[in-house]
Amino acid sequence: MAKKKSDTEKKPKDSKPPKAEKKASGKPASPQKAKIAPAKKMTEPMVTPDAATPPPAHVSIEKPKLSLPKKPSPIKRPAVVLTTEDIALRAYFIAERRNRMGWPGDETSDWVEAERQLQAEAAKKQR
Numbered sequence: 230m231a232k233k234k235s236d237t238e239k240k241p242k243d244s245k246p247p248k249a250e251k252k253a254s255g256k257p258a259s260p261q262k263a264k265i266a267p268a269k270k271m272t273e274p275m276v277t278p279d280a281a282t283p284p285p286a287h288v289s290i291e292k293p294k295l296s297l298p299k300k301p302s303p304i305k306r307p308a309v310v311l312t313t314e315d316i317a318l319r320a321y322f323i324a325e326r327r328n329r330m331g332w333p334g335d336e337t338s339d340w341v342e343a344e345r346q347l348q349a350e351a352a353k354k355q356r
Contacts, residue, residue, distance in 0.1 A: 309351035311344065319343035 320336070320343035327334050 309354065311347050311351070315347060316340065316343045319347055 317340075320339040323342050324334075324336065324339045327339065
């Protein structure tokens with residue numbers, strides 16, 4: 230016994246419009262007009278996603294937390310205090326060298342040079 234095919238087992242119809250069939254009289258039948266369903270009215274306007282608009286309140290967006298190592302704090306060195314004894318000692322050695330080499334100069338220029346050298350050395354240590 231052959232089973233009859235149910236509606237669900239039938240082959241789907243092609244999306245092409247049906248061809249005009251010839252009637253038994255030999256005249257072609259008028260082509261069938263495709264029925265177009267009326268468009269449904271939209272209840273909500275269609276909105277495209279935009280980066281400027283925030284997400285709805287019911288959607289929660291959480292950024293992942295990254296665990297990066299903390300930057301070490303810079304080492305705070307105490308400011309170098311130049312004492313008059315330090316400057317006087319350096320000025321003495323500058324004057325000794327100046328006299329040995331026979332260069333012209335005086336105590337004041339030795340003192341100023343001693344201050345300049347000690348401040349430059351202190352700035353180098355602070356870096």
